[in-house]
Amino acid sequence: MLHLLWMFIVGIVVGAIARFIMPGTEHLGILMTGVLGIAGSFVGGFIARLFSKPADGALVHPAGLILSVVGALILLYAWNHLGR
Template identity: 55%
Template sequence: MGILWMIIIGLIAGAIAKLIMPGRDPGGIIVTILLGIAGSLIGGFLFGGSDGRVGLIGSVVGALILLGLYRLIIGRRAHV
């Protein structure tokens, strides 16, 4: 149940992050889910959720960080 819950929270966090940072991204729903799940892990690391129970806000903050980095990396590739 923990993995399924992480995917659900990751999907929500990734969608909220894309709403906060609108723009054209080359990724679809799969990239959104992956950014959200990874954002949950980063949020847990940043906000001390060592037991894996990170709130939605921490997950969104982590997803925003990853989305910003993703756009920087993809943006550089597009201009090269």
Template identity: 50%
Template sequence: MSFIWMIIVGLVAGLLARAIKPGSDPMGWIMTIVLGIVGAMLGGFVAGLIGINADGGFTGLIFSVIGAITLLFIYEMIMSKRRI
């Protein structure tokens, strides 16, 4: 059940990150879920570094979205350099 929950939270975090960050990011549902899951891992790591427990709930979702937004900015930088 935790794997399904991870996919659902990843989708929500990915969708929220794409809605908050301006600009168009042409990626499908699968990449949005991957973005949210990896963003959650990054957000959880950062939360652990600063001493905040983000193992779930609203705090976990906030850090997941922050991690996903960070990854979107990195993705945008990489893709813009490839087009040049």
């Protein structure tokens, strides 16, 4: 249960960073910002695994936070341009 709470808190931070970098007219509350960050982390993790594999036994990818924000930016761009 604590893992899910921690994942949502990190998702809020990642989503907020992405929304700060790419401001727009979307009105996302804190819940949707967290969902954006979590989904961005999945997209960023997929992108990271395309280029390099983490070391055996590593819990996180070295570029995890950066690629999570990149993944959230991709989703935010898609939300703004394809969602309308």
